[in-house]
Amino acid sequence: MADSKTILVTGGAGYLGSILVPALLDAGHTVTVLDSFLFRQAPLAHVCAHPNFDIVRGDARSEEMLRPLIKNADVVIPLAALVGAPLCDADTLAAASTNRDAVLTLVRLLSKDQRIMMPVTNSGYGIGEKGKFCTEDTPLRPISLYGRTKVEAEAAVLERGNAISFRLATVFGMAPRMRIDLLVNDFVHRAVHDRAIVLFEPHFKRNYIHIRDVARAFLHGLDRFETMRDRPYNVGLSDANLSKWELCEVIVRHLPKFVFMEAPIGEDPDKRDYIVSNERIEATGYAPAFSLDDGIRELIKGYRMLRNGRYGNV
Template identity: 70%
Template structure:
């Protein structure tokens, strides 16, 4: 594969911290633009690599984006406020970063530049019981996060050189770790607290390992002409599970983990659907990491990290 110059916005985040080293290992040049809003140092080991460059800045700044796009063959816009709770706390930041910055990006891109965009399959909202959501299913996002990502996807797919990946709920370890993602969160509670209260336990969703998300983007670069102009669900086809079923899988590896169904209360993230990943699988893509392997990985990782910086013990 030829070497490309790839601009990754938000490249120091949960996904970027896994994807950027992978792209560098494949011989690409990578420039990261990030505002480092979480104070993360996840890209430190890359600074010795001459093919890596980094800039602290904001993807909403048109002058910054114009300058960085001059050298880019490919853009991967990861910069986003991610997840329903964070988005409801900063609605203006969510709209300007998740949607408006992407609309601006598509306006600035030349027709020869490529854009590979992650969105969320939470755009499907609440699916029909027993019926798989495909890329043709109507999008019905319920959260502000879901809505801004769906609107960003529509803008991106108007560009002639675009692929959109509709990601399942991501899990697994990253140098910029997130404990708020469903699998990561549930395993953390199983390991640290041995107990969990489940809201809406029968709500189903699909899951995918973070390294398999990075693999999907590499697959998109490798098969760009075949895949461009389309959206693809990216998830584990054997992991359309309810929250209750997920807890049962975790329990197999964390004996003594107790989970109770709450009679009252609700989950702020209301999504409930099952997803078909047949379209991307038809292009030759296969994930490498199972849900059970990811749970084992998280258990190991949580022996090393603790979220206790705000407590006295």
């Protein structure tokens, strides 16, 4: 295990933070979370009893807020972001100021010996070449505002140095702060509750990773920071570069009544289509522990609890 670190996690009450923060505490680190609690949930209630945990309510874009919090931090993990193309398109100013500008502020405020570990998205690859794996050296061609802001933030962090960036595949799995809108989570939710889905452009491919494996990648990076520093790493399941159609074929093995079909007209507003190589991080000794099937089984159980029916009559 790495030496115990003092870690500041901005946006630590989000989907990833709600899994990563308890994992960091369990590994013996001291963690402060800065979060605006935009989604009005309390996903870190279960770690408030931990003596090495603290929480601050506030905006990760505020320099005033950040200055006292970064003073004692060995490592900063900037999770605060508007995640996903639709959310960013709905509020372009907030997307740019949170996803990019808040990270630029951190880069400016942190001393050279403070470390940054940052999640970005492999959606920066945009539309890949047919049959060709995207590696960390593949040119970045983001096709959404979300992708562009994350690519710009990553460039600033890696240029500053003493940093690691993780280019995450599409994340899936249950978390205390749940996101039903992510592709695997969404498809399984529909399979459980609607038993049917209509696919737009079902041949579009992408890579997937379990949320707990994302947390494990951060712990892995903390343990091996000196050997991994100043490079980006793709983080995904190497056996799960799947099209939307192939993903549905996996889901139907678990839910045989699930029906899926291709839409005769229309298109997917999310044009991402690529396959990804995760060889660089695997070469450092990292291997995912959760398969796509594990995640689907977990989500099916989770959706017996969660019914996103706030606006329905039944």
